[in-house]
Amino acid sequence: xxxxxxxxxxxxxxxxxxxxxxxxxxxxxxxxxxxxxxxxxxxxxxxxxxxxxxxxxxxxxxxxxxxxxxxxxxxxxxxxxxxxxxxxxxxxxxxxxxxxxxxxxxxxxxxxx
Amino acid sequence: xxxxxxxxxxxxxxxxxxxxxxxxxxxxxxxxxxxxxxxxxxxxxxxxxxxxxxxxxxxxxxxxxxxxxxxxxxxxxxxxxxxxxxxxxxxxxxxxxxxxxxxxxxxxxxxxxxxxxxxxxxxxxxxxxxxxxxxxxxxxxxxxxxxxxxxxxxxxxxxxxxxxxxxxxxxxxxxxxxxxxxxxxxxxxxxxxxxxxxxxxxxxxxxxxxxxxxxxxxxxxxxxxxxxxxxxxxxxxxxxxxxxxxxxxxxxxxxxxxxxxxxxxxxxxxxxxxxxxxxxxxxxxxxxxxxxxxxxxxxxxxxxxxxxxxxxxxxxxxxxxxxxxxxxxxxxxxxxxxxxxxxxxxxxxxxxxxxxxxxxxxxxxxxxxxxxxxxxxxxxxxxxxxxxxxxxxxxxxxxxxxxxxxxxxxxxxxxxxxxxxxxxxxxxxxxxxxxxxxxxxxxxxxxxxxxxxxx
Numbered sequence: 001x002x003x004x005x006x007x008x009x010x011x012x013x014x015x016x017x018x019x020x021x022x023x024x025x026x027x028x029x030x031x032x033x034x035x036x037x038x039x040x041x042x043x044x045x046x047x048x049x050x051x052x053x054x055x056x057x058x059x060x061x062x063x064x065x066x067x068x069x070x071x072x073x074x075x076x077x078x079x080x081x082x083x084x085x086x087x088x089x090x091x092x093x094x095x096x097x098x099x100x101x102x103x104x105x106x107x108x109x110x111x112x113x
Numbered sequence: 114x115x116x117x118x119x120x121x122x123x124x125x126x127x128x129x130x131x132x133x134x135x136x137x138x139x140x141x142x143x144x145x146x147x148x149x150x151x152x153x154x155x156x157x158x159x160x161x162x163x164x165x166x167x168x169x170x171x172x173x174x175x176x177x178x179x180x181x182x183x184x185x186x187x188x189x190x191x192x193x194x195x196x197x198x199x200x201x202x203x204x205x206x207x208x209x210x211x212x213x214x215x216x217x218x219x220x221x222x223x224x225x226x227x228x229x230x231x232x233x234x235x236x237x238x239x240x241x242x243x244x245x246x247x248x249x250x251x252x253x254x255x256x257x258x259x260x261x262x263x264x265x266x267x268x269x270x271x272x273x274x275x276x277x278x279x280x281x282x283x284x285x286x287x288x289x290x291x292x293x294x295x296x297x298x299x300x301x302x303x304x305x306x307x308x309x310x311x312x313x314x315x316x317x318x319x320x321x322x323x324x325x326x327x328x329x330x331x332x333x334x335x336x337x338x339x340x341x342x343x344x345x346x347x348x349x350x351x352x353x354x355x356x357x358x359x360x361x362x363x364x365x366x367x368x369x370x371x372x373x374x375x376x377x378x379x380x381x382x383x384x385x386x387x388x389x390x391x392x393x394x395x396x397x398x399x400x401x402x403x404x405x406x407x408x409x410x411x412x413x414x415x416x417x418x419x420x421x422x423x424x425x426x427x428x429x430x431x432x433x434x435x436x437x438x439x440x441x442x443x444x445x446x447x448x449x450x451x452x453x454x455x456x457x458x459x460x461x462x463x464x465x466x467x468x469x470x471x472x473x474x475x476x477x478x479x480x481x482x483x484x485x486x487x488x489x490x491x492x493x494x495x496x497x498x499x500x501x502x503x504x505x506x507x508x509x510x511x512x513x514x515x516x517x518x519x520x521x522x523x524x525x526x527x528x529x530x531x532x533x534x535x536x537x538x539x540x541x542x543x544x545x546x547x548x549x550x551x552x553x554x555x556x557x558x559x560x561x562x563x564x565x566x567x568x
Contacts, residue, residue, distance in 0.1 A: 010334035012377040016384055017248040017549070023380020025373070050487030061386045063399055063415075064376045068383050076476070078248075079547050080153055081433060083476035083504035086485040095486035097334065 001108060002100050008111055009035065011093035018078035019054070019070050020089025022096050026065040027111045031103065035067065036060070038101045044069050047099045051092070069096070117301050119294050119318070120349045123147040123194075124325030126154060126171055132325060133177055136347045137190060139363035146293030147194035148323055149174065155287065156261040156430035156545040158198040159231075169200035170207075170284075178282070179211050186220055186281055193272060193293045197284035199229060199262065204284050209568040220568050223275030225285040227561035230427065230552070231263045237556060244427060244550035253550065256431050261545060263429040265557040268392030268421075269315070270306075272296035278565040287428055291319030291391055294350060302354040313396035313418025314356035316389070320396075321360055321378055321413075322348040328360065328378035330368030341367025346409075357414040359406060370409040388419075392426075392554070395419040425557050429548030435513040435541040438504035439520035440480075442533030444497065451528035452479050452501040458527055459503055459519045468515045470505045478502040500533070506544065513541035 005011075005024070008031045013022040024039060026032035045056040054073025061068060075089055076082035086092075120142050122133025126149040133145055149171035162169030174196035185192060197204045201224040212220045230237065234257055237244065244253040253260075264287030273296050275283040283296075295315035298304065304311045321328050328348050330339035339345075346366025351359040360370055379398060383389070386398040395418060402415035443452040456477045463469065478484040480500035482492050505516045517539040523531055 006334070010373060010377055012332065012334070012381050014382040016382060017547070021380070021383055023377065023383060025376045025380070047489065050489065059386050061380070061399055063401055064379060064403065066376060066380055068380055068386055070384070077473075080544055081436075081506065081546050083436065083438065083474075083506060084484075085478055085480060085502060091485040093334065095489045098486070098489050 001103055001105055003103055003108065004097065005099045005101055006097035008101065008103055008108070009097065011096050013089050013091070013093035015075060015078060015088040016070070018075050019072045020074045020092045022069045022071065022092050024067045024069065024096060028107065029065060030107050031111070032062065032065045034103060034107065035101065039067060039099070041069070044096065044099070048074070048092070048095065051095070114353045114355065116351045116353055117143045117297060118349050118351055119144040119146065119297050120347060121146050121148070121294070121322035121325050122347055123149065124323065124327060125149070125151055126173060128325055130173065130176065132347045134180055135366070136363070137181055137184065139346065139366060142190055142349065144191050144193060144297040146322070147174065147177070147192065147196060148290045148293065149194065149196045150198065150287060152428060152547050153430045153545045155199055155264055155428070158200070159262045162199050167203050170198040170204035171196035174204065175207050175211060178208055182212060182215055182217050182220070186217060191276065191280070191297070192282045193296060194283070195285045195288050195293070197224065197286050199286060201226060201284040201286055205566065208282065212568045218568065220282070221280045221565055222568070223278060223280030223283040223563060223565040225267065225271040225275060225283065225288065225561070225563055227557060228264045228267050228285070228287040230265055230557065231260065234260060234263055237552070242552055242556065244552055247549040247551065253548070256548065259431040259433070260548070261430045261432055263427055263548070265425045265427050265552060266392055267425070267557070267561070268292050269296035269299055270393070271561050271563045273299045274563045275565055276300040278563070280565045289391055290323035291316045292393065294319030294322060295393060298352050307420070309394045309418035309420055310416060311356035312394035314358065314416040315352070316391045316394055316396045317398070317401060317413065317416050318350045318352060318358050320389070321375060322350055324378065324381065326368060327381065328374055329362050329370055330374055333374055333377060335373065339369055343367060356416065357412065360411045360413060361409055370411055372403045372405050372411055375403055375411045375413070390422060392421065394421050423554055424551040425554045427550040427552050429550060430545045431548055433544045433546035434506060434508040435510045436504065436506040436544050437513050437517055437539040437541050438502060439517060439539035440500055440502040440533070441520065441523055441531050442498055442500050443528070443531055445530035448496055448499050448530065449479060449482060451530060452499050455501055455523050455527045455531065456503060458523065462519055463516060466515065468512050470507060470512070474506045476504040510541040517541070
C-alpha cells in the first residue's frame with residue numbers, strides 16, 4: 001500500500017557545511033528492510049531535486065533502524081552565507097517524510113495499532 | 114555501581130534562559146554543561162572584544178550565575194561552560210564581581226586557554242600547516258588577511274584538570290560540546306587516555322544532550338505524542354563507570370525521553386555514522402544500543418571507540434562580504450502574481466540604477482508557496498497571502514545598502530494588498546563565513562593553560 005514515509009518512519013535534519021544531513025528512522029525492523037530497498041539515494045535525490053544540486057549519499061545505521069542521507073550542495077552556500085530561508089536544512093527531515101513508499105499491509109497494521 | 118548525573122542546561126546562545134535553573138532545582142544533579150558557541154559566534158565575540166577588551170564572552174552566562182551562585186556552591190553542583198568565548202579571564206572577573214556583590218566566598222573558577230590560535234595563524238602557515246578548508250579544499254593563505262577568528266576545538270582533558278583543581282565553575286572557549294559531558298566522567302571515574310570505548314561512550318552521551326531539549330521532545334517528528342512540550346525537561350545523563358549510561362530528565366517536567374527521541378538526536382548533524390570524530394576519541398555510532406528502561410529513561414550501551422586522530426579541528430571565520438534581506442506581506446486576490454510583480458519591480462529598478470547581482474547572490478522567495486521544500490508539497494493554487502522575501506549578497510556594502518532602499522517604496526508604488534513592512538530599511542550586514550580546518554594537535558596542546566582561582 002502506498003503511504004507517506006511519515007506513517008512508518010521518523011526523521012531529523014541539520015547542516016554540515018553546504019550539505020544537509022537527514023537521519024531517517026524506521027518504526028520497526030521489518031519496515032527498515034523495506035526502506036532499505038525503497039529509500040535509495042537515487043530516489044531521495046529525485047525527491048529533493050528542487051533543493052539538492054550535488055547528489056545524495058546514504059549510510060546505514062541498522063542498530064538504530066536508521067539511515068543517514070547526506071544531501072550535498074543543498075543550502076545555497078550554507079550557514080551564514082546562504083540567502084535561503086532554510087539555510088541550515090532544518091526542514092529537510094519534514095520534506096523526506098513526505099516521500100511515498102510502498103509498504104505491505106501487515107507491516108502497516110503494526111505501526112497503526 | 115556509582116552514578117553521576119550530568120545535565121545540559123543550554124543548547125546554544127539564545128536557548129531558554131530558565132532551563133538551566135530548572136535543571137538545577139528540579140531534582141538531583143551533579144554537573145551542568147552549558148553550550149554557547151555556534152560556528153561563527155566567536156567572530157561576533159571578536160568584534161565585541163575589539164571594541165571593549167573586557168568583553169568577548171557570552172554575557173548571558175553572567176545572568177545565569179547571578180541567579181544560582183550561592184546555591185551551586187552550597188550543593189556542589191559544578192558548572193562547565195564554553196561561555197568564556199574569546200575572553201574567559203574577563204568572564205571570570207565578572208563572575209568574581211558578582212560573587213563579591215552576593216557575599217559568596219571560596220568560589221573557585223577555572224579558565225581554559227589555548228584554543229584561540231588567531232594570533233598564531235601566520236606563524237603556523239609559515240611552519241607549513243596549511244589549514245585548508247575541509248569543505249572546499251582551498252588553502253588558508255590567500256584568506257588569512259580576512260580571518261576574524263580561529264579556534265581549535267579542545268577535548269575534555271583541560272576541563273578534567275580544572276575539575277581536579279576543585280573548580281566549581283569551568284570556563285572554556287572553543288571546546289567541543291561533547292567534552293562538557295565527557296570531562297566529568299573522566300574526572301570521576303579516572304578513565305585512561307587510551308580507553309577508547311569509554312571515551313567514545315562519553316562522547317556519544319555528550320552528543321545526545323548537547324542540544325538541550327532536542328533529545329527530550331523538541332523538534333521531534335511525532336510531536337503530537339510529546340506531553341507538555343512548553344515545559345520540556347532538559348536532558349540528564351546518568352553516567353556509570355563502565356561506560357554505559359541512561360538518558361533521562363527530572364520528574365514532573367514535560368517532554369519525553371524515548372528510544373525515538375534519542376535516536377533522532379543521535380542522527381542530528383551526523384556525517385559517516387561509523388566515524389564520529391571528536392578530539393578525545395572516534396565513536397562508532399553503528400555500535401550504539403538503545404533500550405527503553407521505564408518512563409523517560411533510555412539505557413545506552415555497547416559503544417565502541419577507536420583512537421583519536423593526530424589532528425584537532427579548527428573553527429575559523431572570515432569576512433566574506435555583506436548581505437541583507439527584506440520582506441513584505443502580500444495579501445488578497447492573486448497574491449502570488451502580485452508578489453512576483455513586486456519582486457520584478459525591485460530587481461528592474463536596481464538594474465536601471467546600475468546595481469546588479471549575479472543569480473547566486475540574490476534570492477526571491479515567496480514564503481507560503483513552498484520555498485523550504487520546493488517540489489515536495491503541491492503549491493497552493495490561491496493562497497490568501499504570501500510573504501515576499503528578497504535577499505542579496507555582495508563584496509560591496511554600498512550595493513547591498515542600495516538594495517535595502519527598494520523595499521519600502523513597494524507599499525505605495527507596488528501592487529495593492531502590501532503590508533507587513535516593519536523594522537526600517539534592511540541594512541548591510543557583514544557575512545562571517547566559516548573556515549573549518551585541521552591542525553596537528555600538538556601545536557595546540559603545547560599551548561594549553563588551565564588556571565583555577567578563588568574569590
